Amino acid sequence: MRSITQDEPRCRAILEALRQRPPFLFIDALDFRSPPAAAVAHFTFPEEAPYFEGHFPGDPVVPGVLLVEAMAQATRCALYLYLGVSAPGYLVRIEGCRFQKLVRPGERLTLRATIEDAEGLTGWAGTTVRMVGARCTVFRSGKRVARARVTLHMEALPVPLPEVSDTSNKSKGG
Amino acid sequence: MTTWTEGAIRDAICNTVLFEGLELDGLGVKLEDLKGETMLLSEEGLALDSVDALEIIVAVQKVFGLSIPNLDTAFFEKNLRTVDTLVDYVVASLNITFETA
Numbered sequence A: 001m002r003s004i005t006q007d008e009p010r011c012r013a014i015l016e017a018l019r020q021r022p023p024f025l026f027i028d029a030l031d032f033r034s035p036p037a038a039a040v041a042h043f044t045f046p047e048e049a050p051y052f053e054g055h056f057p058g059d060p061v062v063p064g065v066l067l068v069e070a071m072a073q074a075t076r077c078a079l080y081l082y083l084g085v086s087a088p089g090y091l092v093r094i095e096g097c098r099f100q101k102l103v104r105p106g107e108r109l110t111l112r113a114t115i116e117d118a119e120g121l122t123g124w125a126g127t128t129v130r131m132v133g134a135r136c137t138v139f140r141s142g143k144r145v146a147r148a149r150v151t152l153h154m155e156a157l158p159v160p161l162p163e164v165s166d167t168s169n170k171s172k173g174g
Numbered sequence B: 001m002t003t004w005t006e007g008a009i010r011d012a013i014c015n016t017v018l019f020e021g022l023e024l025d026g027l028g029v030k031l032e033d034l035k036g037e038t039m040l041l042s043e044e045g046l047a048l049d050s051v052d053a054l055e056i057i058v059a060v061q062k063v064f065g066l067s068i069p070n071l072d073t074a075f076f077e078k079n080l081r082t083v084d085t086l087v088d089y090v091v092a093s094l095n096i097t098f099e100t101a
Helices: A009-017 A064-083 A162-173 B006-020 B050-064 B073-079 B083-100
Strands: A003-005 A029-031 A038-044 A089-099 A108-119 A131-140 A143-154
Touching: A009 A029, A009 A064, A038 A064, A064 A089, A064 A108, A064 A131, A064 A143, A089 A131, A089 B050, A108 A143, B006 B050, B006 B083, B050 B083, B073 B083
Parallel strands: none
Antiparallel strands: A003 A029, A029 A038, A038 A108, A089 A143, A108 A131, A131 A143
């Protein structure tokens, strides 16, 4: 599966649709052959990130809350890739969250977010988006290290983004 | 009180406890992949970890109304070795419940 990094225009466009920015952007590459209604993203928490000085001194561990945030960001990417929706949104619910392994800085992570339901959302026809639920999993070397179901509340905005339609179709067909 | 048959117990363990409870589809596991001899904790099987194992115990207690005391390594190694050993444990536990009820 080919990944592209945020240095490439296609990935950069999607990540710019997120409002998060470094040091609070937890995606640095995307796979564009993701399953339908899903995004597969990647990130490596940098060893020099300041929060590792305190979490924990001499024993750096990626905070679980940052893994949840990464899953939420992957959900935003899935929404954009599949439905062409880019609207301001906020994390409003986390369910069934499990942290199964310690994650260390410098470890390459794969984030998969699969949209399972979208209330008040019909996609491309200029309609609006409200609640989007996704099942998210974080993998390291193919092993699941965390998972959660996250729900985003998206502001109700017109959503047609024709330039993303081609991406969505490729994703579905991939 | 629900009257459980061994088949119903096996279905509940495979469907509710393992497949849905642990979201095994997220690991690329299909429901039909779960056989009696499927190993749960071994790397040769599903390679479930200790968090998964605790989730299994919580789900078993909830689904079958059991109370499982004295969890230790020996318990997990004996009863969570395969799907079959877990079914056997639940069957035996429910029989004891019926006999003493």
